[in-house]
Amino acid sequence: MMKRRDFIKQTAVFVTGAALSSSALVMLDPKELLAQRPELRWGFLVDTHKCVGCGFCVKACKIENDIPIEANVTRTWVERYVLKKNGEVLADSPKAALNGFTSELIDQNASGLKEVDADEIAQAFFVPKLCNQCETPACVQVCPVGATYQTADGIVLIDRKWCIGCGYCVMGCPYGVRFFHPVEHVADKCNFCYHRISQGGNTACAQACPFGARKIGNLRDPNDPVAKTVLRDRVGVLRDEYGTKPQVFYLGLSKEVH
Amino acid sequence: MVEQIAAMVVHGEAWTVKDLFVLPNEYVYWSIQIVMYPYMTGLVAGAFVLSSLYHVFGVEKLKQIARFALVFSFALLPVAMLPLLLHLTQPLRGIHVLMTPHFTSAISAFGIVFMTYACIVAAEIWFVYRTFIVASVVRLSAKDNRTVYQRLLLQIYRVISLGAMDVSKEAVESDHKAVKFLAGLGIPVACFLHGYAGFIFGSVKANALWMTPLMPVIFIFSAVVSGIALCIVSYYVFMEIRKRAAKGGWNFFLPETIGHDRAEFSYEELNSMQDHEVKMTSKYLLIFMTLALTLEVLDMIFRGYTAVKSWDALRQVIYVHDFTQIFIMQGLLGNVIPFILLLLPRITVRRAVSASLLVLLGVFMMRWNVVIGGQAFSLTFNGFMHYSLPIIPNSIETFKEGLMGALLVVISPFVIFYFLNMVFPAFMEDKSATH
Known part of the structure; x- marks a missing residue:
């Protein structure tokens, strides 16, 4: 019969060990690999x-x-x-x-x-x-639906069909380059x-x-x-x-x- | 040609006045609805925390208002989402936030946090009212001649009872346990729901006024303050209505009467209940106010003391452009005066309610000064933007993001509460203890 104290100890050791070893693994997204263009930025x-x-x-x-x-x-x-x-x-x-x-x-x-x-x-x-x-765009980080994204060659684009128009990217850009398109009513x-x-x-x-x-x-x-x-x-x-x-x-x- | 140009008014241009050097694309993009959003979520979270004071910590004195606060929090809940929806330039795509959340964004978690919280509140209400629901089903089905309302109520109760008709001692006991657990779980989730609204602002690094790790904490405390204040005010108002109704026999304002065919409380009973609950709750209001005020003052002092690059522009906004909103409306009317009113000995119901009303104004102005004040200066730090609230709408945009849209948001929870109160009487006297 295992004591409760030992049980907790062993569980803690196991969880820590499992977490550490799995953190060494990196999940590779095949799409990401294919899209990489090391020759263009x-x-x-x-x-x-x-x-x-x-x-x-x-x-x-x-x-x-x-x-x-x-x-x-x-x-x-x-x-x-x-x-x-x-x-x-x-x-x-x-x-x-x-x-x-x-x-x-x-x-x-x-x-x-x-x-x-x-x-x-x-x-x-x-x-x-x-x-x-x-390179690390604030606007892409804050978009709640992923409608704005960075291409492999470094350009930040906007999906006009997916943008919900919350304006978070507009507020997040430190350079004031974003606005709402007066006809499309999405970020631009x-x-x-x-x-x-x-x-x-x-x-x-x-x-x-x-x-x-x-x-x-x-x-x-x-x-x-x-x-x-x-x-x-x-x-x-x-x-x-x-x-x-x-x-x-x-x-x-x-x-x-x- | 004039029409063509008028049609080209870009989003934000209708209510923004620019001064000095402002970048071409800069407007007050986040307007009144984004002021309403943290205000409403704050009220939801605050009302829930108040109800939990009784359910979790067993503050017996808050028993009456706790039940009301719980139901009211549920009525406020759907409305917390409304301002966000009204603010979107593509409101029909609002569902994308739930469907394709982009988890690096602070807004994307909204759906998950909000839904979790909604489930907790709904489940808690169900456990609190389960005995009542069963009793209502039994009572109403035993009746021979039911009115239209009673027939409708019976159907509703049958559905929401979810077939759980067991009201044995053990079953009721486990209900109470569930309530206590849910109320306990609800506190961190409510704080998260609102602290995270603060994070949405605090994490915008491009905005010098918003970016501070204190923002979520400030938001949580002001949320609790405003939630308690709103519960005091609306509890007072509803009890006034119920007192009048008890005197005049207007059964429409006494939902338990519809089920029972008779009024449950006399005028005097209601009066003493109101007196006790309002005074007790105002004490808790004072405690949370002290905490909220301390944090806000700390934030201000810290900014002035460290005086980084943006401070010159912020100082202009704080001490010149928004002086009235910050120091008179938020500081004096919304904080100092109610603080004194609550601190003075021998508090009366009227005084507590007046103080709560001022606190509500103060918290609203705090949200205003954060959201609008945060956009009052240009990214250039050499220009300013003034927001003029559209009062009479001349387009969908000025309706949604104007006074009318804000009023719509303010009125909705009360309409929802009116109907919710018919099903879950928020002012019902519970003969058995709820925790």
Whole structure:
């Protein structure tokens, strides 16, 4: 007859042993194995020195991806930063820079348009923004139904037929790239024009940019121009403190931008 | 052309006012219904914890209100889901959360936690009322001339008795054991249900105001506070109605009368019951309020003291933009005044109920300040967003996510309770002990 105390002891030993040994095993999903593409990881390079804020990229993106032109949401946008000599920082993105920056007045939304004297300006520049196709995307983590997911080549996509429209991904993205599509009524965002790049094409924004400020590339290919720049030049990323590992790299990133 | 542009109003644009530098896609996406969601789940969890104080810990003084709290918690339960459904831009796909849950998401567990909790509450009610159900079946079937209501009730009781007609001493004894077990199991599950609502917010790393591990704990305590406060207020109101009904003979408000053909309590009996229960419960309210307040103040002090990068923007929101909502509505009206009211000696029913009403406002404002306040500043930390609640709806969207949608959510539990109370009389005097 086994004593109760011994029984409990032996059970504990057995459970611990069983748990430890089974934790060494890794379940392999065949689908995951097949989908792996070690030779391809999409990345993006933005050269802020080259951007002039014309907004061609925004317009091209809206047309290419069927985002209504007049709707106040967008998959990509351009921000303008005006740094004054007294240290003040002003920034705006009127209509997401759809029509470019045609006025010197800074759009401060409810606070109106702000005039800045040219003599007060220390420097001014433009920063294009788009989805960062993060390595560990917060939006994919929080989607309650798995309607947004990451492809093997690193692009985060949205299943329009499965999205319930809870907005958790919109709140979860630290970069504000997500919104609700005004016609489809589901979450939407930039996908590096996946339908084009997966057919060997360029993204609409990069193609529309007259100055080469935007470039898409394969980060795993050592001969790819984008991969080369990321490797050899000093590039920055946005908000790395969130641990999302963004894959859009910036040349000439200033500390005012995040 | 104007119509075309009007049709292109994007989700969130109708009620968001942007100021200074806000990103193009930023709007107040989580509006009034997401304020209602933690508020309603909080009430469910709180009401259940109150009922468990009697069933598990044997706080005899709360016997009357415990039974009411249990039935009311069940009435609140389906309504906790309603705000989420109203908030979705694809409400018909809401079922996907149950069908294809994506377990890395905090929301995906909602279905499982919610269903578990619903089963526990339903089972507990069944065990609490089983003797009553059997007695009702026996009594009603013995009657010769049954009214329409009595016939309907008999059918309902027959079905929900599930054929378990044994009311021997042993059977009743095991009922009581089951109630105690379920009530005990229900407390952690209720806390989980609500703590996890806090986790939904607390785990959004992109939001500087939400992201804190304290969030689930703060939510649990404020949930218990609001649940108890709502039970006090509605118990008071329902007892007032019952007192009036007992005087005026309005049997529609006295469900046990429909079954029995006569009123069970006199006006005076009801009055003393109400007095006792309200005063007793308000003591527990005070205890939980102290805990909830401590945590909230701790959170605020910690943010100010550590003052990380986001603090400049948060400070603007807390001390300037949302000052009235945070310090006047939530702090002063919702916390300080009711705290003093409850603390002063020789408490009266009216005072306890007024304090509870203020507490309900305070907890609602706390949810508001978390949900709306969390979206009051831009990701850029250089801009702000103001939420203006749509009052008169001009589209489905402004109805669902406006004042009307919120009122719909508030009214529903009372309608459900009215009918539920006919089947499970929440104010019934139990001759035998329930635990």
